[in-house]
Amino acid sequence: MTALLQVDHVGRSFSGGLFSRRRTRAVADVDFTLSAEQPEVFAVIGESGSGKTTLARMVLAMTAPSEGAIRFQGRDLREIRSRRDRLDFMRHVQPIFQNPFEAFNPLKRVDRYLYAAAARFRGAATRVAAEAMADEALHQVGLSLAEVKGRFPHELSGGQLQRTAIARALIPRPALIVADEPVSMIDASLRMTVTNLFRTLRDELRVSIIYITHDLATAYYVSDRVIVMRQGEVVESGAAEQVLTVPRHPYSKLLKDSVLSIDGAWAGDALRSHAIP
Ligand SMILES: Nc1ncnc2c1ncn2[C@@H]1O[C@H](COP(=O)(O)OP(=O)(O)OP(=O)(O)O)[C@@H](O)[C@H]1O
Numbered sequence: 620m621t622a623l624l625q626v627d628h629v630g631r632s633f634s635g636g637l638f639s640r641r642r643t644r645a646v647a648d649v650d651f652t653l654s655a656e657q658p659e660v661f662a663v664i665g666e667s668g669s670g671k672t673t674l675a676r677m678v679l680a681m682t683a684p685s686e687g688a689i690r691f692q693g694r695d696l697r698e699i700r701s702r703r704d705r706l707d708f709m710r711h712v713q714p715i716f717q718n719p720f721e722a723f724n725p726l727k728r729v730d731r732y733l734y735a736a737a738a739r740f741r742g743a744a745t746r747v748a749a750e751a752m753a754d755e756a757l758h759q760v761g762l763s764l765a766e767v768k769g770r771f772p773h774e775l776s777g778g779q780l781q782r783t784a785i786a787r788a789l790i791p792r793p794a795l796i797v798a799d800e801p802v803s804m805i806d807a808s809l810r811m812t813v814t815n816l817f818r819t820l821r822d823e824l825r826v827s828i829i830y831i832t833h834d835l836a837t838a839y840y841v842s843d844r845v846i847v848m849r850q851g852e853v854v855e856s857g858a859a860e861q862v863l864t865v866p867r868h869p870y871s872k873l874l875k876d877s878v879l880s881i882d883g884a885w886a887g888d889a890l891r892s893h894a895i896p
Contacts, residue, residue: 620652620654620655620656621654621655621656622652622653622654622655622690622692622693623653623654623655623691623692623794623795623827624652624653624678624689624690624691624795624827625652625688625689625690626649626650626651626652626674626677626678626687626689627650627687627688627689627690628648628649628650628686628687628688629646629648629649629650629674629677629684629686629687629688629689630644630646630647630648630649630684630685630686630687630851631644631645631646631670631673631674631677631682631683631684631685631686632644632645632685633645644850644851645670645673645851646670646673646674646677646684646851647670647850647851647852648686648687648852648853649670649674649687649846649848649852649853650687650853651846651853651856653795653827653829655692655794658794658821658825658826658827658828659821659827659828659842659843659844660817660818660821660827660828660830660841660842660843661827661828661829661830661842661843661844661845661846662829662830662831662832662838662841662842662844662845662846662859663675663829663830663831663832663845663846663848664832664833664835664838664845664846664847664848664874665833665847665848665849666833666849666874667833668850669848669849669850669851670848670850670851670852671799671800671831671832671833671848672799672831673851674831674848675714675797675799675829675831677689677696678712678795678797678829679712679714679797680696680699680705680708680712683696683697691708691711691712691795692711692794696708706739706740709740709791710740710791710792710793711791711793711794711795712793712794712795712796712797713788713789713791713793713795713796713797714788714796714797714798714799715781715784715785715788715796715797715798715799715801716784716799716801717799717800717801717803717804718804719772719777719780719781719783719784719804719805720772720773720777720780720804722784723772723780723783723784724772725771725772725773726771727771727772728768728769728770728771729767729770729771729772729775729780729783730753730764730767730768730769730770732783732787733749733752733753733756733757733764733783733786733787733790734746734749734750734753736787736790736791737749737752737753737790740790740791741790741791741792750764752790753786753790756786756787756789756790757782757783757786759786759789759819759820759823759824760782760783760785760786760789760816761782761812761816762779762782762783762786766779767779767783776806776809777804777805777806777809778805778806778809778812778813781801781802781805781813782812782813782816785801785813785816785820789820789824789826792824793826794825794826794827795826795827795828795829796820796826796827796828796829797828797829797831798817798828798829798830798831799831800831800832800833801813801814801830801832802814802832802834802837803832803833803834810834810837811837811840814830814837814840814841815841817830817841818841830842835863835874835875838859838863839859839860839863839864842859843858843859844856844857844858844859845857845858845859845862845863847862847866847868847870847871847874849870854868854870854871855867855868855870855871863875
């Protein structure tokens with residue numbers, strides 16, 4: 620197997636501050652590989668404080684590991700030093716953040732972000748070229764340039780705005796998208812539309828997606844593989860179906876039971892039977 624991403628026994632500790640001796644071990648010994656040949660939706664599940672965001676930041680080369688190494692297409696992320704290295708890396712690995720209303724400046728029209736990405740990552744030299752790239756990316760997420768052109772963020776719904784953020788991430792034609800809690804700030808009714816997109820992108824554009832979430836139900840429905848994190852460590856990993864329907868670790872069982880007690884039924888089944896094709 621040729622690896623797209625190798626997360627090789629990675630850990631990250633933080634010191635408690637200038638006068639504190641306490642160190643927080645945010646991530647400890649996380650180890651997984653994504654294949655370059657077979658794109659997948661890979662979910663990282665865990666409660667608040669389990670280390671998910673720290674892991675995402677390390678994969679995005681925004682935080683350096685204190686132990687282990689991360690390689691993307693065989694290249695150690697520590698080798699990213701210059702602006703040019705970073706731009707090249709971002710061409711292949713794109714982030715999607717939690718709150719689309721924070722990702723876009725409220726005073727800036729959203730289409731401008733798409734043109735900027737087209738110019739920066741794909742060398743679009745004219746407005747016409749940039750508009751064509753923006754329109755193509757928007758179609759990949761079920762929107763069109765006509766729907767978002769000239770609009771400010773508050774003129775779009777949370778779901779439309781998050782899909783626009785995904786379109787922006789697609790413009791460079793990345794091989795990997797790291798989506799950190801991408802649906803936690805949008806209406807429950809729109810969550811499946813956005814998460815379902817991940818499968819479409821995997822199949823049609825062959826993009827791999829690291830889907831970071833505390834939401835077991837959407838993870839179960841859209842992911843191929845999952846890891847469950849607790850206090851920085853991976854406590855369970857495997858095929859989504861296996862881990863989320865028959866959890867082995869007490870913590871994963873507890874997580875599943877908490878979904879059960881909220882919804883009255885295992886939300887994975889409920890979602891599956893109401894799956895949007
Ligand atoms: N820059 C930092 N400095 C000090 N401690 C940090 C830093 N970043 C994260 N931590 C600590 O590391 C642990 C893991 O945090 P992290 O944000 O990765 O978890 P998370 O699972 O993403 O949580 P959430 O869902 O709330 O974002 C927490 O105890 C957090 O306080």
